Amino acid sequence: MSIPRAGRKIVSNLAELDSPFRILFYTTITGIVVESLTMLLLLLVGQVDSLIEVVIDIFFTVTVVFPAIYLIIVQPLRKQIQDRRIAEVALKIAHAKLERRVEERTNDLAKSNAALLEEIATRKKTDEKVRLLSTALQSAANGIVITGNDGLIVWCNPAFSQMTGYSIDELHGQNPRLLKSECHDRAFYKCMWDTILEGDVWNGVLINRRKDGSYYAEEQTITPVIDEQGNISNFIAIKQDITNRRNAEQEIRQRNLELVTLNIVSTAVSRSLDLPEVLATLQRVLLDELGIPGGIIHYYDESHDCLYVATRWGFPVEKRARFIQTSVENYHCPSAIREKRPTFVPDFRQLPCFPGSPLELAPLEWRACLCVPLLADGKVQGVLDLFSLEDSNEGALPSSSPPRFNGNDINFFNALGNQVGIAIHNAHLYKTEQQARKTADILRAGSAALSQTLELDTILETLLDYLAQLIPFDHARVLLLEDENQFVVHVARGQGPKPGEVYSPSSNETIQTVVTTLKGLVIPDTCMSQTCDRMVCDHIRSWMGVPMVAGGCLIGLCVLEGNKPGLLNSDHLQMAEALVGQAAVGVQNAQLFDQMSAGRERMQSLSRRLVDVQESERRYIARELHDETGQALASLMVGLELLEQEASKPEAVVTGLSDLSKIVNDVLENLHRMAMDLRPASLDHLGLVAALRQHIEAFGEKHDYKIQFETVGVSERLPSNIETAFYRIVQEALTNVVKHAQATRIDVLLEQRDNRLILIVEDNGAGFDFKEKLESGRLGLVGMRERAEMLGGSLEIESVAGKGTTVLVEVPFDQGKAQVF
Known part of the structure; x- marks a missing residue:
């Protein structure tokens, strides 16, 4: 639909009417447009300029359809439109100026927007870098700590939290001295603070303590942050946990030291067979190189199952002499000897110990004990006791810490024990040979x-x-x-x-x-x-x-x-x-x-005595023959001569023959008595029992003694040598009683008991000192003993002064093998 230029201008001017007219106009037009679907689409544009155009088109149409309305509305408004034209011209001029100014401002705004976009891009890059740096700091394997100039932690990364065992919240606001381990002295910390307070970077290694109390080593770099005024505002510390590295280094040093120790001991073993020298070298290495505060080296005596102390160190001097030897049963680690393997005791104070035991005498600060058998050719030569201040302090990194006695240590000491065992074995072999x-x-x-x-x-x-x-x-x-x-x-x-x-x-x-x-x-x-x-x-x-x-x-x-x-x-x-x-x-x-x-000497004495006896017997026989038999024979000779002279007198001859017969009988009786004294015929014909009984009866009658004679178990004849010896012993014993005892009673007992013959002669006389009499060489006593010993028996004499004497003769006798002569 076409719209005339004038109509468009009028309608355009209507848009500038006062409010009441504009409202009426728009209301009317709106109602008309609502009735037309085409006009409705135009209303949906929603912009003021477009709506005016729509109003002009609709108003033009309406003026055709409704002229009355056009006249009523337009005429009153014409003058107003003219007035508005003037205003419109002024408005356009102002608008042009405004456009110029807007354009200028738009150019300025474009430039500002370009600068802002550039700044935004720069900030994005910066934020990206910050995010990247923050991610890097948060993800860093090293611990990072930022403190204020007062030393309090204001930020730390998770690595530091993991390193210390404290959470980030627990660390925030804390002083790093929370981790202090007391492994460094004041001089160490003073040097560190002097460095960073001067604004210099400090680098070093610290031993700190975690939340659980264990030690860890950290390599740390502390950098002070200087503000615009030149003052220190913060400290940044970068920490690396080097515990594993330190442990590995310490392990390597320990292994190297162990190899050196084994080499020293091996050299000492191969160079010398002097065991004290080898043990002194071992003691020096264990004490000075390995830092073991105390120990004992025992020798093992397998035959007596005992341990003997060879050397020791670390014990108080006044207590060293109190333990030298102990049995394996009383030893605190018998399994080390019985099972031939090292035995570790975390706290030997819990073990029972006997008085004087090394465990009882050890210093109070000792706790752990490692017992290492010293082996050679599969046999225990001794045992090595090693003592430590603590049982196992795996967190202790300082070099002054006691040995840990872990698996590697035990293997080393076992190898060392074998070296020492070989040394002891070789030394024992050498010493044994020498x-x-x-x-x-x-x-x-x-x-x-x-x-x-x-x-x-x-x-x-x-x-x-x-x-x-x-x-x-x-x-x-x-x-x-x-x-x-x-x-x-x-x-x-x-x-x-x-x-x-x-x-x-x-x-x-x-x-x-x-x-x-x-x-x-x-x-x-x-x-x-x-x-x-x-x-x-x-x-x-x-x-x-x-x-x-x-x-x-x-x-x-x-x-x-x-x-x-x-x-x-x-x-x-x-x-x-x-x-x-x-x-x-x-x-x-x-x-x-x-x-x-x-x-x-006794034989010589007996020989001399025998000669004396022989001479004595000869003198006795000569005296008897001279004094009795000789006198009797002389009397007999004189009587015969008298008979010869009185042969013519029968009565005198008869009387003389009677006297001579008496003299002959006396001579015969004396000769018989002499023969009986020398050897009784009854001993040969009747045996020992009869001969003894005859002799005892005659002896008792002669010397007026009460003698009791008994026999027990003797029913047959005995061998001639036994009968003769027993007869002479009884004969000598009775003679001694008469000469020395002054006894009133004598008992004689002859007994056969099992395979023995026993003779006892006992009196109640004065008694005597048997040893003294025997040493004086009394022939009677010596002869009696000699006779008993010749039969394989013994003669004992018991005598007490004032209580009599007992002669006991005991000889072996086997009835089945005995031969009677």
Whole structure:
């Protein structure tokens, strides 16, 4: 639809009408447009200029359709339109000015927008960098901490939180001294603060403590932040946890140190067989290089199942002498020996210990203990005790911390123990060889010296001389067995019992053990022994007893003593047994020689006495023959001469023959009595019992003694040698009673008991000292003993002054094998 230019102008002017007219106009037009769907679409444009155009088109149409309306509306408005034209011109001018100004402002705004976009782009880049840096800081593996100039934490990253064990919230506002470990002194921290307060960067390594109390090492760089005024506003610390690196470095150093230690010990082992030197080297390395505060090296004696202290360190000096030896059962880690493996005890204070145990005497600050067996060829040579201040402090990084005794440490000490075990084994082999040579030389010399003499005291002194070359004893003595119940000291050195003193084995348990078992006994420490008697005095700390056995029989005892514990040991016992065995043979030979000499002297004495007896018997026979038989025969001769002279007188002859017959009878009776005294015929014809009874009856009648004679079990004849010996013993015993006893009663008993013959002659006389009489060489007593010993028996005499004497003869007799002559 076309719209005339004038109409368009009028309608255009209508838009500038006052408000009431404009409202009416728009209301009318709106109603018309609503009726037309086409006009409705034009109303939906929503802009003022477009609406005016629509109004003009509609108004033009309406003026055609409704002229009345056009006239009513337009005419009144014409004047107003003209007025508005003037205003429109002014408005256009103002609009043009405004457009120019808007254009100018638009240009300025475009420039501002361009600058703003550029700034926005720059800020985006900056924010991206900040985000990237923040992400980097948050994700950094190193701990980062920012503090104020007062030292309080204002920011930290998660790595620092993870490093310390504290949460970020817990760390915020805290001072880093929260992590202080007390591993650094004041001088260290003063140097650090002096550096950063001067505005310089500080770099170093700190040992700090986590929230859980464990230690960690950090490599730290602290940078001070300077503001525009030149003052320090903040501190930035970058921290790297180097605990693992430090542990690895420390582990490497430890392993290198262990290799050096093994090399030192191996060199000492291969270079020297001097065990004290090797052990001194080991002790120095363990103490100075490995920092082990205390330890003990024990020797192991498998034969006695005991441990002996070889060396120790770290213990108080006044307590060192209190433990020398211990049995494996009383040792605090017997499994180390029994199972041949290292044993770790985190707190040995919890273990039971016997009085004098090293655990009881250890310093109070010691806690952990590692027991390492010293092995060689699969056998335990000893054990190494290592002590530490704590059981296992895995968080402790300072170099002064005690050893941890972890798995690697135990493997190292096990290898070290094998080295030391080999050293002990080699040293023992060398020492054994040297000692064996020395012992062999001394034994050869001792054997030669002991065999060169048969003098008992010389043999015993020689024994002690050679024992002194082998064994470092302080006191010694040799006791010889006098009878079954008594030992007598023959030689002695040092303190203690002197020669001549008597010992009773039953009164001393220790000696009784040696006597009973016939085995040597050594007690390295008498204070540690439950059965050792204090035999002499309290200062005896080690004791050894060696039985002297010859031919399977005990003949004496050699006792060695020491003032120090451990002075005598099992090796000394073996050497002593070897030398004492040689001496025992010499002592037995000396005793046999003494007995042979005594027997020879007795034989010589008997020979002299026999000659004396023979001469005495001859004198007796000569006296008897001269005094009685000779006188009788002389009287007989005189009587015969008288008969010859009086032959012519029958009565005188008869009387003389009667006298001569009496003289002849007396001579015959005297000769018979003499024959009976020399050897009774009844002994040969009737036997011992009848001969003794006849002799006792005649003896009692002659000397007016009451003699009781009894026999028990003797029903047959005995061998001639036994009968003769018993008869002569009874004859001599009765003669001694008459000469010396002044007794009023005599009892004689002859008894056959099992395979023995027993003869007892007992009186109630004055008694006497048997040993004194025997040593004086009384022929009667010596002869009686000789007769008993010739039969393989014995003769004992018991006599007490004022209580009589008993003679006991006992000889073996087997009825089935006996031959009667």
